[in-house]
Amino acid sequence: MKLKSSQRIAGFTLSEMMVGLSLSSIVLAAAVTSGVTLQKSFNAVDNYFATHMQQIRIIDYLNRDVNRGLIVTTSVDLQSVTVAVPNYVIQSGDPEAIANPSLIGTPRTPTITYTSSGLQVNYSPSPSTVVYSISGTSILRTENGVVTTIASSTDQLVPQTTDVELTNTEYTTSSVTFMPIFTSAGSIAERTGTSLYATSYLRNRRRG
């Protein structure tokens, strides 16, 4: 009885095994390939989104400083931006702080002076200088010599800013592009397709 039963549940024939193994191999190969591809695709999308977030961060940093800026200048290649911003908070080493250290960290009360171009609001004798620049794969923000990396990506982030100055107003137009790690033919189009644009007005140069 046992022998009969064993024979009845005996395995496959060789040909069945060969066919089964072949099919299994194909299915397994497809699954592995799909998995790897999906993982690559996910990484690419994840990377794209992460870099996109850095684009937004660069634009937000720039807009914040341009909004409160007094003077904006851009380099010839448009990739470096210098913004003079009011020195709003008294810092250690400032004349007021030397005279009265308890004033460190407090906002300044502006002074009004008569100049050849009219009345002028001053928060301090000299404004702070903020510089945006590219260093390798990083975008740097330097305020009075203090360097902060505000974005860093191997996707070749490139910000460009144009400063437009009119009679009584001034604004900047900025764009940030990057090169995604997944690209098809035509790298220029790939970069252009990632463009993020922003326009920001200098609030201190508004029309009267």
Add this chain to the structure above:
Amino acid sequence: MKQFANKKSEQANVLLCVLCTILIVSVIGGNVLFNCVTRFNVASSQVRGWKESLYAAEAGGDIAYAEVRKTVLDPSHAFSGWTNSGNSYSNSPVTFGRDNLTTSGTADVFYYDRSGNPWYRIRAKGTAPVLGLNRVTMDDRMGVGTRGDSLLRKIDFNYDHFVATYGPNGDGLSKALVPVSRPQVTRRIELIAAPITPFEAAIKCSSTFYGLGDAAMIDSYNSQNGPYYFCATSPADPHYGDSRSGNIEIGSAVATIRGMVYGNLATNGGTIVRSYQITGTIDNNVPFTIPPFSLPADLPMAQPSPTAITGNVTINPPVAGTPSSPVFYLVSSFTGNLTINQFGSAQTYVAIHTTNDITGTIDVKPGVRAQIYFDGNVNVKARDLNNESWIAGNLQFYGISPTDPTTTQTIAIGPPGNFAATFYAPSADLTLTGNPDITGAVICKTFYGNGNTSWHYDRSLDPIGDAVDYRIVSYVEDIR
């Protein structure tokens, strides 16, 4: 039995395979969700909240700015409902918008200019909620050892970091650990609202402009440096810098510019044909309006006499007065010849309100600054305006806007003669004929002048006069 055992074993294998598959799929799904949620929180909630909090702060600044403007345009309703403490006004938080943004602000006087006009410092705070639970943190993934978003967008997940670190007013006082009811972003801005004085340009009109003659000229000088002389074409002259501020501002597209303009030109959509006759910048995209003018509410009590200027009338002020409290006269007519004398040797300030037209003459002696407010029209010859100091700021005319906006106020100045004076009449049509030599400034509704006029704007006029409006001249964000 063996068969039965084999079947059980197969079932277990299947269960194991299913569990493993679920585990793998769950891990993949969890990883995807983790990344997606983190990015979603940043992109949809945190970035949005950060931007919206600035909108809220700027809305709060605009609300305070509107109240500051009311101090000139609608004094009886300025800062109505605000809490007043000395020179400082503050309002309760206002909630608005679909995302329940909140804003509040304070406005305090921190400076008075030479004319006694107050300057306001506006501090506004805007708060926007950040969606998501307060355990959600920020996406700082960037490089090794670097931080990204948390340096820029300071989100209060559990406590108000600003109050805890810098105090509610940012001055280091009254620091406290204040919990927030839900994650939020708060941004703070500071604006400076400066008074707009009446005479900031040589000619400013809110509507159409025609003028002047083909051989006319508009330039500028500064009377604080001495009498006028022409130097607008002499860069080496020490006063050259004051000579090219003969600015014209036109609030419409109807702008026919003739003559030479040593200054800037601004229109609202105009097409300037003779641009080579304008030495400064031309901007054809400057819309503006000039609010109607009302009699200042803070004028002192009127002197008992004179009450009308008919025949020859001489005013000898009993005191010198001050810019903010001049010696004031209320007259019902101005058809005669008026002379205003100085009080001793003191700089004397006189204000006259005439409730009718001005058709007479006026002689303002040196050392006197006269402000003439008129309800009606002006129809005089240039020689009738005798300002002996020849400093335009010493003879100021203010046209009170008619209560009926359809009523037209007119100012007509004809030949012969020259004059030094200023006109601030935002509701008036001003017509200038002849070829006078003028020192001063004009603000009106429409301007027409066909003569070969020599017009000299006095740059010392810029800070002179009562505020007619306010503008924001400074913007700072407290980024801490």
